[in-house]
Amino acid sequence: MRRVALVTGVTGQDGAYLSKLLLEKDYTVYGLVRRSTRYALANLDYLGVTSDLDLIEGDLGDEASLINVVRRTHPNEVYNLAAQSFVGSSWDQPILTTDVDAMGTLRLLEAVRHFAPQARFYQASTSEMFGNSHENGLQTEETPFHPRSPYAIAKLYAYWIVNNYRDSYGMFCVNGILFNHESPIRGPEFVTRKISRSVAQIKLGLSQRLGLGNLHSRRDWGFAGDYVEAMRLMLQQDAPENFIISTGETHSVRDFVQAAFEHVGIPDWEARVYIDPAFRRPAELFCLQGSSRKAREKLGWQPRVRFRELVAMMVDADLQRLRQGAA
Ligand code: NAP
Ligand code: G4F
Numbered sequence: 001m002r003r004v005a006l007v008t009g010v011t012g013q014d015g016a017y018l019s020k021l022l023l024e025k026d027y028t029v030y031g032l033v034r035r036s037t038r039y040a041l042a043n044l045d046y047l048g049v050t051s052d053l054d055l056i057e058g059d060l061g062d063e064a065s066l067i068n069v070v071r072r073t074h075p076n077e078v079y080n081l082a083a084q085s086f087v088g089s090s091w092d093q094p095i096l097t098t099d100v101d102a103m104g105t106l107r108l109l110e111a112v113r114h115f116a117p118q119a120r121f122y123q124a125s126t127s128e129m130f131g132n133s134h135e136n137g138l139q140t141e142e143t144p145f146h147p148r149s150p151y152a153i154a155k156l157y158a159y160w161i162v163n164n165y166r167d168s169y170g171m172f173c174v175n176g177i178l179f180n181h182e183s184p185i186r187g188p189e190f191v192t193r194k195i196s197r198s199v200a201q202i203k204l205g206l207s208q209r210l211g212l213g214n215l216h217s218r219r220d221w222g223f224a225g226d227y228v229e230a231m232r233l234m235l236q237q238d239a240p241e242n243f244i245i246s247t248g249e250t251h252s253v254r255d256f257v258q259a260a261f262e263h264v265g266i267p268d269w270e271a272r273v274y275i276d277p278a279f280r281r282p283a284e285l286f287c288l289q290g291s292s293r294k295a296r297e298k299l300g301w302q303p304r305v306r307f308r309e310l311v312a313m314m315v316d317a318d319l320q321r322l323r324q325g326a327a
Contacts, residue, residue, distance in 0.1 A: 006073050006119075008032040008060065008108065009081030010053065013185050014124065016043035018079060018228040023052050025232070030073045032058045032082065043185040060104025066111040070119075077235050079122045080108055083155075086189055087128060090151035091282055101154035102161075109165050109173070117171060120235040123162040125175040127220070127246070127288050128152035140291045141177070141244055148283040163242070172240045176231055179246035179290040182310060183224040184317030191253055192221065192314060195260050200318035202272060203264040209272050213279030215254040218287040222247045223305035223313075233299040246290025247303045259311040264319070 005022050009015040010031025022029045031053045033039055044050040056073065058065035060082050070078075083101045084090065090097040105123060112119050130139045131146035147153045159175050166173040186193040191212070201207035222245075230245045261269035295301045305313070 002026060002028050003076045004028045004030070004074060005077045005079060006030045006032065006069065006075035007079045007081060008058075009083060009124070010055070011040045011043060012081060012085070013043060013183055013187065013224050014181075014228055014231075015081050016047050016049065016185060017183065017224050018081065018231060019044065019053055020047045020049050021228050021232060023049055027077075028054070030054045030056050030069070030075065032056060032069060034059050046185050060100050060107060063107045063111070066108050067115060070111040070115045075116055075119045077120045077122070078108070078112055078116070079124075079231060080105055081124045083124065084151070086187070087149050087151045088189070088279070088281060090149050090154070094150035097150050098154040098157075101151065102157035105158035106161050109161065113165065113169055113171065117169070120172040120240075121162070121165075121174070122231050122235055123158055123173065123175045125159045125162075125177045125242070126152065126155050127177060127179040127244075127290055128285065129156045129159060129177070130288065132286055134287070134289075137287075138289050138291045139244065141242060141294055148285060149281070166240055172235070174234045174240045175242040176234055177242060177244045177290075178227055178230075179220040179222065179244070179288055181222045181224045181227040182314065184314055186224070186314070192256060195253075195257055196311070196314035197318045199257075199260040199264055199266075199315055200322050203266065203319065204322055206322065209274060210257070211274050211276030211279070212253060212257070213276065213281065214284075215257065215273070215275070216252055216286075217284065218250045218252045218289070220246045220248065220250050220289045221256070221307060221310060222303045223310050226303045226305055230295055230299060230301045233301055237298070241298070243295040243299065244290045244292050245295055245301070246292045247307075248290065248292060249307060250287060250289040251307055255307075256311060259308055260315050263312050263315050
């Protein structure tokens with residue numbers, strides 16, 4: 001019997017990579033898409049999987065649609081990736097962010113509890129929940145949470161309600177606590193893609209300068225294609241457990257900028273970059289660096305793509321897009 005997966009957030013970065021992986025593993029994949037006059041299929045098209053998926057309309061804001069989707073699809077595995085995922089916007093749209101990221105998770109859990117209680121449930125939790133909390137510079141599964149944005153607080157609610165449904169109802173629910181992961185289809189508002197696109201534009205003479213909120217934030221950046229493998233592995237375990245997924249290395253925004261400019265052969269990059277206060281956040285996370293030791297030991301997972309390779313992959317993809325005339 002083919003396994004059936006329901007993926008929310010299928011049009012996003014991770015949804016597209018996860019769908020590709022599941023299709024390669026011979027799953028039937030249903031992808032939840034929001035009703036729209038123009039469906040956002042660019043990421044699925046980029047990975048060449050759009051026609052192999054079953055897209056089905058629904059919204060994390062609408063319980064009735066989630067019930068319908070779960071009843072129609074009979075999933076064995078549910079991956080809840082849908083979210084308002086941009087931290088910066090969560091200060092501008094805190095109520096929407098909370099409704100989708102926190103209450104949306106609860107709505108989906110309820111639909112699964114009533115109509116597919118045997119389904120295994122993956123929740124896209126985040127290193128943002130740690131805030132500036134760390135133990136000897138690292139975050140582990142035991143590090144206390146101290147969220148510092150409306151996004152992180154909503155995600156922390158989702159984290160706990162997922163744990164609670166596991167404890168209360170014996171459902172197979174897990175949280176993947178993923179650190180930042182990027183790719184050529186990362187949303188252009190996130191700093192890595194903003195840099196890769198801008199550096200490609202500067203290289204091709206289409207732009208002159210790059211404005212950033214700061215250069216000192218440090219993140220543990222991995223490749224999305226590696227991280228979706230961990231999501232699937234978490235749902236194949238004998239017992240449900242939460243796992244951190246990270247590279248264990250941290251780099252600054254400055255490191256990313258420098259690596260991107262070096263990759264295209266522009267050594268005098270500092271003159272091209274300026275600080276734009278419009279991109280500063282009301283509260284900042286200074287440094288994330290995750291220990292994925294548990295995942296490496298229990299899931300046998302490890303990241304394959306290293307930092308410089310990731311930067312090069314993203315810049316090259318943007319150069320190629322721009323040469324083909326994309327905006
Ligand atoms: P993304 O590219 O921003 O994708 C978000 C997805 O959620 C899109 O498909 C979007 O649909 C969908 N969505 C938003 N609101 C919705 C709603 N009300 N109902 C249904 N779908 C909705 O995010 P990502 O980078 O792939 O991340 C996937 C998940 O992992 C998110 O939950 C994110 O918070 C979490 N996460 C990401 C990272 C990371 O570094 N990427 C790290 C930790 C956790 P549209 O295309 O229609 O907008
Ligand atoms: O790329 P970012 O916007 O990602 P952020 O805030 O770390 O969130 C991402 O990773 C989380 C996991 O840790 C996910 F849960 C979340 O959904 C999302 O995928 O910003 C990274 C850092 C921040 O410190 C930000 O302030 O880069 C800093 N930064 C500096 N200048 C900037 C800019 N970020 C953006 N987006 N734009 C700038 O101009």
